[in-house]
Amino acid sequence: MPAPPPSAAPPSALHDDAAYAALRTRDARFDGRLFVGVTSTGIYCRPVCRVRAPRRENCRFFGQAALAEAAGFRPCLRCRPELAPGLSLTDSSDVLAAQAARLLAAAVHGGEAGAPAAADAPATVPAVAARLGITDRHLRRIFQRAHGVTPIAWLTTQRLLLAKQLLTDTALPVTEVALASGFASVRRFNAAFAEHYRLQPGALRKQAADGAPAPLSPDRTAAEATLRLAWRPPYDLHGVLDFLRHRALPGIEQVDGLTVRRTLALPHHGQVLAGWLQARFEPARHELHLRVAPALLPAIAAVRERARQALDLDADPARIDAQLATLPVPARPGVRVPGGWCGFESAVRVILGQQVTVAAARTLTRRLVERFGTPLDTPFDSLDRLFPSAATLAAAAPEDIGTLGIVRQRVRALQALAQAVAEGRLHLHRAAPLDSTLATLASLPGIGDWSAQLIAMRALAWPDAWPATDIGILNALGHRDAKAGTAQAEAWRPWRAYAVMNLWLSLEATP
Structure with a gap:
């Protein structure tokens, strides 16, 4: 019999009998929430390990890999605990x-x-x-x-x-x-x-x-690397890919079937590394295969974590979906909140999306990339630019940005944001403190609560973000009363950002 769904209790509180049932059925819903130490071998495994299940009396169960290692167990070389999704x-x-x-x-x-x-x-x-x-x-x-x-x-x-x-x-x-x-x-x-x-x-x-299997990507060069990253099912793959496809920036991003490609620049030990990456979903394995360009290999750890955030691989659907049962639209099992590969880029796109449609925001952002983005060579057609850096936009002449069709108020907001990031007064990543970051955003011209909430949702990975006045949310709720919508959303805490995605996706038709 399959193990019961994970409860709201922390992983360490899972009853041993339920934990053993999850191990015997290789229940991927528990992956990353449960690790099994086998006393007869001294090895600890993920519940999805393909080896024969050990005897019940030889098993010790842990909610985190660190607890298993503190107890003296070593990670399995076959199921590889380092591939497991993290905990929300x-x-x-x-x-x-x-x-x-x-x-x-x-x-x-x-x-x-x-x-x-x-x-x-x-x-x-x-x-x-x-x-x-x-x-x-x-x-x-x-x-x-x-x-x-x-x-x-x-x-x-x-x-x-x-x-x-x-x-x-x-x-x-x-x-x-x-x-x-x-x-x-x-x-x-x-x-x-x-x-x-x-x-x-x-x-x-x-x-x-x-004991390695055949390479994950037969066309990869020796200088590249392909990492495997797991997620807990279900995963709303259709919703994620549709969301990304509708917003993909020419020159920066591509969505091709189950594959997402993009360019990326990131700081590393005092220098900026720039290159490309390719993320391919493997639904049958509940994995993402992340291929990284040679230029980004020194910072591959940071790229891996950005992939986990950008594609929301660490979400726990059993906890989230149950909280969204009262949504007024059909809930999407395993809904995810796509984050940003770069916090500054995410914030810029939010500002350019103020009071315009998704298509219009995409057009404005494309013009910004074409005008201020840095050229980059990649092996992929039409993937040839980097998103402009904060320093570049901060130093740009306002009239140069204005010629792209961006109104003066947005130009002022963009440059204030860029200046704050370039000077180190504002940090846009999920390790940044929420309250002080929201306060700094609110102090910038042209950034109100709607923008700050969306930036927190996509750049800071805040799962309870709620942009109350968003017209798409209100349309999906069936009314235009932001205060009533916020009261209604209390039932979806602390996962209101996932409610936002459900509401948005209910309005978006697949092309």
């Missing part, structure tokens, strides 16, 4: 602990303007506490209560699992894997890897190569 951070009842996890994740992955730089764990934890305005001791206490492990143990697990994926899926030298995983030195990386996994990084790479 609103799963934590402690807001500060959830925010700390975001900041620690940013320390591992880096690549976002304003995110903490990767550093060794002892230096990172006090920095995160200072960023949150609490003491180091208080951070450790609330983090242990919410996540079951110390911040250092959680951070070490994230770094090592990332390193394990890079060793398996890429040809990056061990030195670069260590740096990309947030370790300050190869020596510390080797020591941590040997202590936790009981073998050296090179030995793991050899084991993975010996």
Whole structure:
């Protein structure tokens, strides 16, 4: 019999009998929410592992990979726990602990303007506490209560699992894997890897190569890398691809069947890397195969995390869909909130979308890209430009932007936003603190609550964003009363952004 759907309780509270049922049926709904340690082998697995299910008495169940590793278990080389989808951070009842996890994740992955730089764990934890305005001791206490492990143990697990994926899926030298995983030195990386996994990084790479399947992308070059990223079913693939297709920018993005391609520039250790990526959905495997250009490989950890946010791979449909049962439109199982690959780009597109249709906003943004975007060579036809940087738009002459058909008020808003981002006064990524970011956005000319909520939804990945005056939302609700709509949306907290997507998609016809 299949395991019951996940409850609203945290993963660690799942009853062992239900956890074992999920393991025996390889229930992908529990992927990333449940890990199984096998005492007879010392290995821990995802519930979707294809090996024969172990005996019940040999199983120990954990809600996070860090808990399994803290108990002395090593990750399975077959099901690869590093591929599992992450946990939605609103799963934590402690807001500060959830925010700390975001900041620690940013320390591992880096690549976002304003995110903490990767550093060794002892230096990172006090920095995160200072960023949150609490003491180091208080951070450790609330983090242990919410996540079951110390911040250092959680951070070490994230770094090592990332390193394990890079060793398996890429040809990056061990030195670069260590740096990309947030370790300050190869020596510390080797020591941590040997202590936790009981073998050296090179030995793991050899084991993975010996049992590796055929390459995921036969046409890839040796310099490229293809990473596998999992999601929990159901996944509203049709809705996501339609949403992206209607908004794809020529020169920047392409949506071709199940494949999404785009260009991307991101900061990395004081320089800007620029290249292309290709994300192909594999519905039968509940996976995304992410192919990354050679130029972006040094920042592949950041690219991986941007893909997870942009395509909302970490959402937990069992928790979200149940909360949206009272929607006045047919609910889409596994609805996702597509985020942005670049927070600044997302914010610019929101501003250009003020009081115009999706098609009109796309036209204005296309003109901005053609005028101010940087040319880029890629192997894909018509994918040949980068989105303009904040510094570029901040320095542009207002009249040059105005000639594109963008009204003066929008030009002022665009340049105020660009100036704030370029100067480091505004950070647009999901590790940024919500309240202070919304306050900074509200202080900028031409950015009201509607724009700030959409920026929070797409750039900050805030799952409870609610742009109350959005005309599409009100049309889907069947009235034009924003106050009544906000009252109605109280029933959908803390997942109102997913209600927004359901309402929007109910109005969009497939071309």
